[in-house]
Amino acid sequence: MTRTLSETLRVGPERVTIRDDDSGATPGFEGGKKAAASALAKLAKPVSDLQERLYAESRVDGRRSILLLLQGMDTSGKGGVVRHCGGLLDPQGVRVTAFKAPTEEERRHDFLWRVEPHSPEAGMIAIFDRSHYEDVLIARVRRLADESEIDRRYGAINDFERRLTDAGTTVVKCFLHISYAKQGERLRKRLDNPAKHWKFNPGDVDERRLWPDYHDSYKIALERCTTSYAPWFVVPSDHKWYRNWAITTLLHEHLAALDPQWPKTSLDIDEQKARLAQS
């Protein structure tokens, strides 16, 4: 029996390892760049059809929605996924939120305060470029909160995601996994190309120096927050073509599992046809 990609990439309850040499793998995909581009293009129609059904369903009686959450080190390709996977969707049904460093006002609230308003409404697909996980990642590495507060947050995240899923949101959490070497290569490319200089932030090098701390923090976050209702998926992301195909496939599998249906109308269609004919 073939496993779905969701089954293949899902983080199990066992101890999580994030190994640099896994980041170039392409689990569940036979073939290379060209085949992946063509497989991705083939997903465009089914994904956007399912999206339209999800939206339609919500207009009548649905409450279901999707939250696609992207986390990963700098240059892991969160923006690329928004462009290549999110770009297949009808913009009417997508909301992208990029979480930056919290503002002063946001810091004066619980860390989930700024996240809640961006959770998807029924029928919609929300994409988070970074998320509340930053509050147990950079916050842990940079000691922006003390240990007991960080510790509290894992449980708070699980409760929050439980509430979202109970309320009808399918939460798909992807860790875009790249190697240390690949990040170095991509940062260098930014510096080599004047059209990419604006993307380069000197702080990226400072964060890069803390790579082992970040990996520890990711490992803990994945272990403590991979749940039956909102599991983590580790997506090897050294190959952009694999990453784009894989996350689009995860989205497709989750949409297909929802199996949204065109809503049945309660209208008398013949009566409406008659009214229209008279107008």
Place this chain on the structure above:
Amino acid sequence: MTRTLSETLRVGPERVTIRDDDSGATPGFEGGKKAAASALAKLAKPVSDLQERLYAESRVDGRRSILLLLQGMDTSGKGGVVRHCGGLLDPQGVRVTAFKAPTEEERRHDFLWRVEPHSPEAGMIAIFDRSHYEDVLIARVRRLADESEIDRRYGAINDFERRLTDAGTTVVKCFLHISYAKQGERLRKRLDNPAKHWKFNPGDVDERRLWPDYHDSYKIALERCTTSYAPWFVVPSDHKWYRNWAITTLLHEHLAALDPQWPKTSLDIDEQKARLAQS
């Protein structure tokens, strides 16, 4: 000399006429459906390149943005434009707002109160599916406000759009013009197709009966609110392929006129390369 499509479709200061028999025209385009689809596909790359530059520029010193505003009768294809034109853009740089009937809270504020928060931030393209113009369209037809209040709104809209443009937003206002017959045909198609029943609202037939009142209201709104800084464009929309091509072309022309540039970095690139090499 060839006129740009913006020049061709722009509503001049002269008296506005909206004639049913103009809605099937294809001004500025030679060819039919197939040629238009291929011309649209060719716009994808330049439009998304310009969008990325606009975004990049804003990260450093830009304040410029675009507001693409769509108005038109039911079935004129506002949603189709979001899908086909907005779908060419990187979702990271787009915000779509669909303005529905105002909520109770919104009605207790000035009509522009709910619009302001959705005006685009620097670097972004905002798309309005309906807009503040509803407050001089359905509001006038349905007498949701008295005459002097409607009258006040045209000036308030012009002041608001002047402020947006002064602050760096290019406002592109498109009236999707369809004929009465074409609307009837499209509503009938919705009733004939069970997968489209959810899109049919019996109220659409009620509004259709007020077609002449809506046309008067559009005519007045276009006349009073086509300004040098935020002109209206009338886009014949009986042909979906023309409509999609035309609005994408208007967007492209406006983006190209902004001519956004990759921002120059103030960083010492060699220094950053050295830092990266040491990391």
